[in-house]
Structures are given as structure tokens and as C-alpha cells.
Amino acid sequence: MVLTEDQKALQESARRFARERLLPDYQKREKLGVLDRDLLREMGRLGLIGVDLPERLGGLGADAVTTGIIAEELAYGDFNVSAVPVGVSLNAAILIRHAQPAVVEEWVPRMIRGEAVVAICLTEPRGGSDASNLQLRARRDGDHYIINGEKTSITFADRADAYLIFARTGRPEDGAKGVSAFFIPAETPGIQRTHFDDVGSAIIGRGSVFFDDVKVPASHRLGDEGKGFTQVMQGFDYSRALIALQCCGAAQASLDEAWAYAQEREAFGRPIGQFQGVSFPLAEGESHIAAVRQLSYHALALRDAGQPHTAEAAMVKWMGPKTAFDVIHQCLLTFGHYGWSKDLPHQQRMRDVMGLEIGDGTAGIMKLVIARHRIGRAAVQ
Ligand SMILES: Cc1cc2nc3c(=O)[nH]c(=O)nc-3n(C[C@H](O)[C@H](O)[C@H](O)COP(=O)(O)OP(=O)(O)OC[C@H]3O[C@@H](n4cnc5c(N)ncnc54)[C@H](O)[C@@H]3O)c2cc1C
Numbered sequence: 491m492v493l494t495e496d497q498k499a500l501q502e503s504a505r506r507f508a509r510e511r512l513l514p515d516y517q518k519r520e521k522l523g524v525l526d527r528d529l530l531r532e533m534g535r536l537g538l539i540g541v542d543l544p545e546r547l548g549g550l551g552a553d554a555v556t557t558g559i560i561a562e563e564l565a566y567g568d569f570n571v572s573a574v575p576v577g578v579s580l581n582a583a584i585l586i587r588h589a590q591p592a593v594v595e596e597w598v599p600r601m602i603r604g605e606a607v608v609a610i611c612l613t614e615p616r617g618g619s620d621a622s623n624l625q626l627r628a629r630r631d632g633d634h635y636i637i638n639g640e641k642t643s644i645t646f647a648d649r650a651d652a653y654l655i656f657a658r659t660g661r662p663e664d665g666a667k668g669v670s671a672f673f674i675p676a677e678t679p680g681i682q683r684t685h686f687d688d689v690g691s692a693i694i695g696r697g698s699v700f701f702d703d704v705k706v707p708a709s710h711r712l713g714d715e716g717k718g719f720t721q722v723m724q725g726f727d728y729s730r731a732l733i734a735l736q737c738c739g740a741a742q743a744s745l746d747e748a749w750a751y752a753q754e755r756e757a758f759g760r761p762i763g764q765f766q767g768v769s770f771p772l773a774e775g776e777s778h779i780a781a782v783r784q785l786s787y788h789a790l791a792l793r794d795a796g797q798p799h800t801a802e803a804a805m806v807k808w809m810g811p812k813t814a815f816d817v818i819h820q821c822l823l824t825f826g827h828y829g830w831s832k833d834l835p836h837q838q839r840m841r842d843v844m845g846l847e848i849g850d851g852t853a854g855i856m857k858l859v860i861a862r863h864r865i866g867r868a869a870v871q
Pocket of ligand 1: 611616642646691696848849854
């Protein structure tokens with residue numbers, strides 16, 4: 491992919507920030523398990539959050555490819571921190587498209603400045619893959635809705651400032667057609683949240699959000715009643731390609747470290763990089779990551795050109811985390827016994843990228859999307 495001068499400048503700025511500010515404390519942040527709000531504000535000041543959002547709201551009005559470049563570069567330094575701008579690009583775009591102007595004016599600039607984190611709540615205890623088959627209830631009550639139910643497995647659950655939720659306003663038998671979306675500030679009475687003890691990504695966290703008679707003004711509904719699911723779900727093609735690029739960034743960091751080590755570590759009287767048993771698996775990793783990267787940027791370029799990219803986004807969404815996991819694993823092995831230590835970042839990167847083999851849709855569901863793209867609803871079963 492050939493970058494424009496503007497893209498190169500932003501890439502350079504994100505790269506410097508990722509390598510100087512993020513990478514040195516990647517593991518320290520994970521041990522603390524805290525989302526560093528000062529760091530997010532610093533990223534906001536540097537223009538690294540919401541680059542694709544309109545300038546009038548604080549963004550740079552950049553394209554999807556540029557947003558992908560930032561996601562990849564930041565993930566090189568800290569996979570979990572890079573999830574924040576990806577979430578902002580997804581959620582703020584939903585607000586801009588579907589929320590009342592007052593909600594947009596109040597929240598989107600704060601998100602771009604790194605001052606507000608919004609969680610997107612779709613999954614429920616009964617399941618996430620069959621996403622439209624949800625039960626959390628929103629009952630109309632005059633000019634309000636009353637929300638009751640539980641969302642679970644929600645990224646940022648206990649640290650979000652607001653929630654973008656999907657609730658059933660119609661009958662269960664109406665499926666996706668009976669679902670509406672709402673925007674709910676976290677301090678709204680009746681909300682409780684929990685925190686899960688996860689395999690990775692501790693700083694962004696995951697948990698359940700409980701809604702107990704939560705009163706939401708009708709003006710906080712996103713899109714039309716009963717159309718929230720179909721309208722809002724469209725943004726996921728975008729975040730899927732961005733997630734794949736996050737995975738490429740994390741894998742590239744491990745690859746770079748493994749190549750460096752292969753040149754300095756000696757065995758049998760020579761640098762281990764001279765053994766094809768060491769260098770070829772890394773060369774394969776470079777190849778696989780380059781392929782996922784190019785397809786991810788292709789999906790984003792299609793998006794920028796206003797062309798369909800659902801299948802491409804689904805392809806990289808399943809390949810990205812899996813390929814990155816395998817490549818990082820190989821890098822860990824390159825370090826021999828040192829790789830097995832938590833002092834090195836490879837084990838953490840493996841755990842972090844693995845989460846996205848499930849989050850935002852599993853490989854099984856992505857393959858279903860691709861199959862549907864080829865043979866239509868015949869591929870549903
Ligand atoms: C790190 C992480 C972050 C997450 N963040 C969020 C978030 O912010 N917001 C949110 O709403 N949710 C979030 N989730 C939840 C995630 O979207 C769901 O876990 C996911 O959609 C799968 O749903 P499930 O776990 O209920 O699995 P199930 O739907 O119960 O599926 C179980 C298994 O069956 C497979 N399966 C199910 N149906 C099919 C089929 N038709 N064909 C093939 N295989 C199938 C699945 O692939 C999976 O392997 C997150 C999850 C993780 C791990």
C-alpha cells in the first residue's frame with residue numbers, strides 16, 4: 491500500500507508515541523489493570539483518537555485507511571490501549587449517524603479528546619453469536635423508555651462513561667426487527683456493573699452491566715424504533731478490519747524483537763538467525779502478517795471508496811487474531827527459555843490478541859458471513 495504524505499506524517503506521529511510512550515510500560519499497565527485516563531487524554535491531544543471523525547467535532551476528517559494505520563501503529567506499543575481509538579471510531583460514528591445532535595455535541599468531542607469511553611453492549615448471558623436474539627427489554631413509558639436486563643462480556647464494562655446498548659422493544663418472535671439501540675450515560679440510576687478476571691486485556695476489562703428499571707429519555711434512542719439492530723450493526727465491518735490491523739501491529743512488535751534476538755543470541759558458535767530452523771518460521775510469520783495487513787487495508791480502501799467490504803472485513807477478522815497468535819507464539823519460542831518468562835511481552839501479546847478470536851464475533855460467525863456473501867441465506871445453517 492502506498493501512503494499519502496498526510497498518512498505518512500500521522501503514521502510517524504503514532505509510531506513515535508507507540509514506541510516511546512506505550513511499549514516500555516505495556517506489561518506494567520497490564521499488571522496494574524487500570525485504564526490510564528491521563529494517557530488517553532495525551533493521545534487525544536496528539537490527535538490519535540477519532541482521526542476519521544469530523545473536524546467540527548475535534549477529529550481530523552481522515553479516511554478509514556488512515557484510521558487503520560493509527561490502530562496498527564498504536565497496537566505495536568500496546569494492543570489494549572489501541573482498542574480505545576478503535577472503539578471511539580466505531581461508537582462515535584454510530585452516534586453521529588443515529589443520535590440526536592445534543593448527544594453528539596456533548597459526547598463525541600469528549601471521546602475524541604480521550605475524556606470519555608463508551609462501551610458497546612450487545613452480548614447477553616444466553617449468547618452472543620445469535621446477536622439479534624436478545625432479551626434485554628426496553629418498555630416505552632411516555633417520553634422515556636424503561637430498561638431491564640443484563641448485558642454480559644462487555645469490554646470497558648466497569649470503566650465506561652456511557653453505554654450504547656441494544657434492547658428489545660418489539661416481540662421476541664420479531665427477531666432483529668424488534669430491536670432498538672439506546673445511548674445511556676453510566677451514572678444513570680439503576681445501572682450496576684461487574685468486572686471479570688480475564689486471560690488478557692486487563693486494562694480495558696470486561697464484565698456484566700445490569701439494568702434495573704433504568705429510565706432513558708426517548709431522545710437517547712439511536713435510529714428508529716425496531717431498527718436499531720439493522721441500522722447500527724453496519725459499523726462492524728469497519729471495526730473488524732481495524733481489529734485485524736491491531737493484531738498485525740502486536741505481531742509485528744514480537745517479530746521485530748525476535749529478529750533482533752536471532753542476530754545476537756548464539757548457539758553452536760553462531761547467531762541462531764543463521765539457522766533456517768529459526769529464521770524461516772519468522773520469515774513465514776512476516777509473510778502471513780503482511781498478507782493479513784494488505785487485505786485489511788484493502789477492506790478499508792473499499793470502505794473509503796464506498797464499495798462493499800463485508801466479506802473482506804470478516805476474512806481479516808478471523809485471520810487477524812489467529813495469525814497474530816500463531817506468529818507471536820513462534821516469536822516466543824525463538825527466545826527459548828526467556829520467552830516463557832513473564833518478563834518478556836510475548837505471552838501477554840498472545841493472551842491479548844486471543845481475546846479478539848472471540849470478541850466482536852468468533853471465527854465461526856465470520857466464516858458464516860463470508861459463506862453468506864457467496865451463496866446467500868442458504869449458508870445460514
Ligand atoms: C475479549 C472479548 C471482548 C468482548 N467485548 C464485547 C463487547 O464489548 N460487547 C459485546 O456485546 N460483546 C463482547 N464480547 C462478547 C462476544 O461478542 C461474544 O463472546 C461472541 O459474539 C460469541 O458469543 P458467545 O460467547 O455467547 O458464544 P456462543 O454464541 O455461545 O458460541 C459458542 C461457540 O459456538 C460457535 N457458534 C455459535 N453459532 C455458530 C454457528 N452458527 N456457526 C459456527 N459456529 C457457531 C461460536 O463460534 C463459539 O465458538 C466480547 C468477548 C470477548 C472474549
